[in-house]
Amino acid sequence: MRADWTSFIAEDARALTASEIRDLLKVAERPEVISFAGGVPDATLFPLSEFRAVYAELMADEAAGRSALQYSISEGLPDLRSWIADDMAGDGAKRSIDNILITNGAQQGLDLLARLLLSPGTQLIVEKPSYLGAMQAFACRSPAYVGVGMDAEGPLLAEMEAAFQGGARLAYLQPDFQNPTGLRYSLQRRRDVLALAQRYGALLIEDAAYCKLSYDGAALPSLLALDGEGADSADAGTVIQLGTFSKTLVPAMRIGWLTAPRPLIDRMVLMMQASNLHVSTVNQAVALRAAKKAFPGHLGTVRRVYRAKRDAMVSALTDFMPGNVTFTRPEGGMYVWLTLPEGFDARALLEQALEAEKVAFVPGQAFFCDKSGTNTCRLSFSAGSPERIRDGIERLANLIRRVHNQVGEAA
Template sequence: MNWENIFATRMGRMKASEIRELLKLLDQPDIISFAGGIPDPALFPTEAFQDAMTDALSPQNSSAALQYSVSEGYGPLRDWIVEQMEALGIPCTRDNVLITSGSQQALDYLGKMMLSPGDTALVTWPTYMGALGAFNAYEPTYDRLMPGGNRSADDYAKTAEAAGGRVKFAYASVDFANPTGETLDLTARENILDLAEVLDIAVIEDSAYQTLRYDGDPIPPMLALEIARKGSIEECRTLYCGSFSKSLAPGLRVGWVCGAASVISQLVLMKQAADLHSATLNQMAINSVARSVFSDHTAKLRRTYSARRNTMLDALAEHMPEGVTWTKPEGGMFVWLTLPKQMDGAALLKSALETQKLAFVPGQAFYADRSNANTLRLSFSLADDEKIKEGMKRLGAAIRAQM
């Protein structure tokens, strides 16, 4: 049987994640890897989760933990999220929160809900590779979101019409973005909201790294800024995507969407059709751990990752040849390198693996048009200081060999 003859057209846009493939290198002890943007498992609150799972599986709780549940998500966890949203300047209720299987599922649902083939999604350049993977299935056209640029809303609309659809949403990772580590300032956030108003589109605010700020003052989420403009979350077009993957544990796959109840109710229908609900046991455990250790645990993460970031920035300054530049993130897990224009990050990776036993992610995969091959992403979350120092030394050698 020729399966290609019966696959939907969308399958032609589904590609293997370059990061997921590179993660396989983590099992090779001789490789120093800065590829996977993943938390350090040594920092997981394991004992707290052991206690939480034991409690969830106790005689008084096991029936609920192991049974089917409501699609919206575990009520006490949604209540905790409501408290966190309010602390960020986002007053809301349970009805404004849907629990998803990681924020990645939220991105998939939002793409499915809004994109018809040929519609345009505005994304940053570069942008989170997982967002492109989620949206690709719905066959959109991508256009460059430039919150500080001089493109008019009319230009965006005409470009989308010429591509066969209309602009549906603007997507941005706002704090310590994957892949660049950069943060959208207040003016950029306000500009995105202004553009969305004129185009009458949604705004998807990806806040997976919001808790990992090491320097500088916090900036209000776009949803908080929009509520300040309009008075109520029910009047807002911004949809806030949060996650416990970077703060507590990625393996339990618990995230959420916060937005107007009218939109959340539509997402609930998608949840019902896709997987009924996220695992109740996992949600109960996350709720217990979040309520008991979240503040202290995230403070520990910030101390640890901040020190590793500083080590990487210092090592880059010591070992990078002239012509290489990099971002200096205030938080998150990533540093973004720009190589001299004639260089190719994928070719550099191949050489670095062979000659230096070093891994990272070529930057081209983070661009919707596969441009800017002379870039790469480094993650500092998983390596200790010695590996970071040695890794940057090897990276400098690999770059010099290609120049």
């Protein structure tokens, strides 16, 4: 008798489903397509010469080289955690290295938190829209999402309070240059969200993946930093923060981190031991040396290059899009969020855009926990040159105009 393989798959693993637009977006990887779909960093920005020097230096040092190639502790290299703690202190959040866990990218942090904090049916507040990858990480625990709408300043407080009143005690939030909208919370909204969470004894998971990619205006304190203002101890508190080198240095090292009260860190260390033992020792050692060598100069370059791309996208949208299409003007990050007129189907538009204009984007519906937002799109400006971005937006705008006219004629 032949085994029915699928019958062996456990319920948690069944909850994971492939995105239906993945196959469509494979076409976006062809060179003739101008793709605003991926959220990947611009590889021309990777500091290759620093990495070359760092690897050479590390392997030339007998003791450091050998220990970089050895197993290491699950918490992560103390020197790397120390560098991260110093960097966070510079941003106003004082935490000990014992509050920091190195993870395999921020994505592993999301997976650990899902397994640590969620059970089937746990109410989880997410922004509408929210980061798709986080919802994929949470999916294995089948939480009950409570979607909270957003305005230009952040999550709607009345909806957040209603969620807390309804029993939710956990929220996943991105205050800085959110993936997918590019929005950042105002200072007042940060304070208000935190105060609400504190009032209800809730925990906030702050995803700070994009917080360093700011192009305009002064940096705003993170929820973690604001939480610290009132917290008596780093082992209490309301905020768990996720960070990563993926957007500032390189994604391939897979170096992320998580800051949390110690009782939670202790549990997650055990979970790391059971799953991958630790994040690659050599990658941690190299990332630390590269960050020490390259920052803050490299960050300055990254911001300058992405600012120019953001400007190219926003000015092309302003010049070419019909008046009934609205879009965000992000002050940082990698994304612009487009809202098409009511009734537009962004998924159908993507098929036409690939076919007729060789342009790709991500239809926004996938980012909504309630699968609303059918007339929205995420456009990433990180990968292409400003000229290609302008060209792609003009093509997309022309298509939207044509489709709009057809809809008008048919009505």
